[in-house]
Amino acid sequence: MSTQLNAIQSTHSRHYFIDWLRVIAFATLIFYHIGMLYSQNWGFHFKSNYTSEHVEYFMLLFSPWRMLLIWFISGVALRFMLDKVSGYKLRALFVLKRSIFILLPLLVGLWLIVPFQLYAEMHQQGAIDMTYWQFYLAFLYTSNSIFVNYQSGVWPHVDVNHLWYLRSLWQFMLIVFIYSLVAKLSIFSSLLNTIQVNLSFSMLAGLLVIAMLLANNYLKGDAIREVSGFIFLFTGYLLAKNTYFWKSLNRYLWLLCTSFTLLYVCIAVAYQNELDLPNYVWTAIYNIQRVVGVLTMLTLAQRFLNFKAAYLNTLNSWVFPFYVLHQSVLIILCFVLQPFNLGLMVELFLIIVGTWGACAAVTLVVMRIDIIRPLLGLKIKNNYSKALKKTGYILGMLLILPLAYQLVF
Numbered sequence: 001m002s003t004q005l006n007a008i009q010s011t012h013s014r015h016y017f018i019d020w021l022r023v024i025a026f027a028t029l030i031f032y033h034i035g036m037l038y039s040q041n042w043g044f045h046f047k048s049n050y051t052s053e054h055v056e057y058f059m060l061l062f063s064p065w066r067m068l069l070i071w072f073i074s075g076v077a078l079r080f081m082l083d084k085v086s087g088y089k090l091r092a093l094f095v096l097k098r099s100i101f102i103l104l105p106l107l108v109g110l111w112l113i114v115p116f117q118l119y120a121e122m123h124q125q126g127a128i129d130m131t132y133w134q135f136y137l138a139f140l141y142t143s144n145s146i147f148v149n150y151q152s153g154v155w156p157h158v159d160v161n162h163l164w165y166l167r168s169l170w171q172f173m174l175i176v177f178i179y180s181l182v183a184k185l186s187i188f189s190s191l192l193n194t195i196q197v198n199l200s201f202s203m204l205a206g207l208l209v210i211a212m213l214l215a216n217n218y219l220k221g222d223a224i225r226e227v228s229g230f231i232f233l234f235t236g237y238l239l240a241k242n243t244y245f246w247k248s249l250n251r252y253l254w255l256l257c258t259s260f261t262l263l264y265v266c267i268a269v270a271y272q273n274e275l276d277l278p279n280y281v282w283t284a285i286y287n288i289q290r291v292v293g294v295l296t297m298l299t300l301a302q303r304f305l306n307f308k309a310a311y312l313n314t315l316n317s318w319v320f321p322f323y324v325l326h327q328s329v330l331i332i333l334c335f336v337l338q339p340f341n342l343g344l345m346v347e348l349f350l351i352i353v354g355t356w357g358a359c360a361a362v363t364l365v366v367m368r369i370d371i372i373r374p375l376l377g378l379k380i381k382n383n384y385s386k387a388l389k390k391t392g393y394i395l396g397m398l399l400i401l402p403l404a405y406q407l408v409f
Contacts, residue, residue: 015076015246015306016305016306016307016312017302017304017305017306018073018076018077018301019312019316020305021069021073021297021298021301021305022070022073022077022316022319023315023319024301025066025069025070025073025297026070026319026322026323028062029066029070029323029326030322030326030330030355030356031352032059032062032063032066033162033326033327034330034348034351034352034355035058035059036059037051037330037331037334037351038050038051038052038055038344038348039051039052039053039055039056039059040052040053040055041053041056042056042059045117045118045120045121045161045327045331046117046121046124046331046334046335047124048334048338048344048347049338049341050343050344050347050348056271057268057271057272060264060267060268060271061264064267064287064290064293065289065290065291065292065294065297067165067225067229068228068229068232068290068291068293068294069293069294069297069298070165071228071229071230071232071233071236072232072233072235072294073236074169074172074233074236075176075232075234075236075237075240076236076237076239076240078173078176078233078236078237079236079237079238079241080240081094081098082094082177082180083241088181091177091180095173095174095177096393096397098170098173099170099173099397099400099404100374100393100396100397100400101374101377101379102169102170103166103170103400103403103404103407104374104375104377104396104399104400105163105320105324105374105375105376105377106160106163106166106167106170106403107399107400107403108324108375109160109163109166109324110153110154110158110159110403111158113163113324113325113328114158114159114160114161114163114328115135115136115139116328116331116332117161117327117328117331118139118150118157118159119132119135119136120331120334120335121331122146122150123335124335127146127149139157139158142155142156142158143156144157154167154406154407155406161327162327163324164222164225166324167407168226168229168230169233170404170407171408172229172230172233172234175230176234176237179234201244201245201248201251201252204235204239205291205295208231208232208235209288209291211231212231212287212290212291213283213284213287215227215231216283216287217283228290232294246302249295249299249302250299250303252295253299253300253303256292256295256296256299257296257299257300259292260289260293260296263288263289263292264289267285267286267289270282270285317367317378318360318363320376320377320378321359321362321363321366321376321377321378322359322360322363324376324377325358325359325362325363325376326355326359329354329355329358329359330354333350333351333354333355333358334347334351337350337351362376363376366378370382374396380392
């Protein structure tokens with residue numbers, strides 16, 4: 001145990017297990033969304049002919065904590081990135097660059113990728129009977145009457161769907177940026193240091209559970225998701241370089257794993273209506289599992305995945321484009337395959353292989369064309385002149401400005 005802790009302390013500037021966990025978390029998200037095609041009771045943009053409630057019991061293993069884990073990892077990453085930049089001007093420039101990095105793929109997704117999902121959804125619901133090209137021409141006209149029942153988007157009917165994470169990530173980044181400036185003031189920095197030093201692991205877990213319960217009790221709809229996400233992102237940001245926290249994870253490994261297993265069993269049994277639990281008990285169990293799930297995954301990753309591999313950077317670079325592309329790909333695959341009635345196993349196999357294969361193919365093409373790499377959240381590889389870089393940033397800012405305005409106001 002002591003050897004493990006020393007290793008963590010010596011490599012605290014680079015937590016390789018966080019990189020691994022990021023890859024695994026987003027890979028799990030892709031499989032989770034494939035599962036949503038087959039879920040009988042959970043709402044999704046499109047459904048297979050072979051839905052069943054049985055898949056939901058497996059998905060309950062992940063659903064309480066999967067996005068909160070991604071938010072925590074995002075907070076850790078944001079902390080390490082921001083700490084590399086000193087001074088108000090450089091930090092403001094960092095925010096501008098990150099805004100392009102986040103909002104440009106979101107903009108591409110809104111207008112070029114997500115529409116495939118809306119087409120399949122409206123087609124399955126019997127709202128349209130037209131080719132995709134006809135649909136897309138109508139889609140570009142934001143006041144078209146065929147979208148009268150689909151008005152929940154950033155612009156009318158132009159919705160984020162699975163890309164809500166990018167929208168919220170950008171908004172949360174702005175809040176954390178403001179916090180990072182305020183936290184440097186002496187009156188706040190001393191207070192924050194006192195809180196972090198005196199906050200025990202059990203107290204932290206308890207506060208997170210209370211925060212989840214309060215959000216669930218006093219908020220509704222997407223507000224619960226957004227506030228919960230920010231709480232975990234901000235927690236990850238604060239704890240990214242907290243040695244005590246990372247040490248404590250190892251200390252509570254077996255307690256967390258045992259709690260995670262027991263809570264999952266309770267949730268699965270309650271979901272079958274085998275336990276006649278009051279609603280507040282069910283809510284408490286579910287929200288405790290949200291916190292325990294995140295802490296358990298962090299603990300397991302730290303224990304078994306804290307190592308560097310030659311292909312880790314490559315896998316991490318693929319996360320963003322795969323995330324942007326995957327949901328439209330899997331929905332369109334299901335839409336195309338559905339009329340053939342291939343059977344559950346054949347259809348599922350083709351969707352899994354097709355989703356990963358199509359995402360990989362598009363990513364490989366985009367990676368080889370330097371000028372379009374930012375469209376899927378990939379960094380430019382070539383070393384261009386300062387003038388050309390400046391032109392690129394200005395063009396990027398002009399492109400995302402209307403979207404940024406919509407997201408703020």
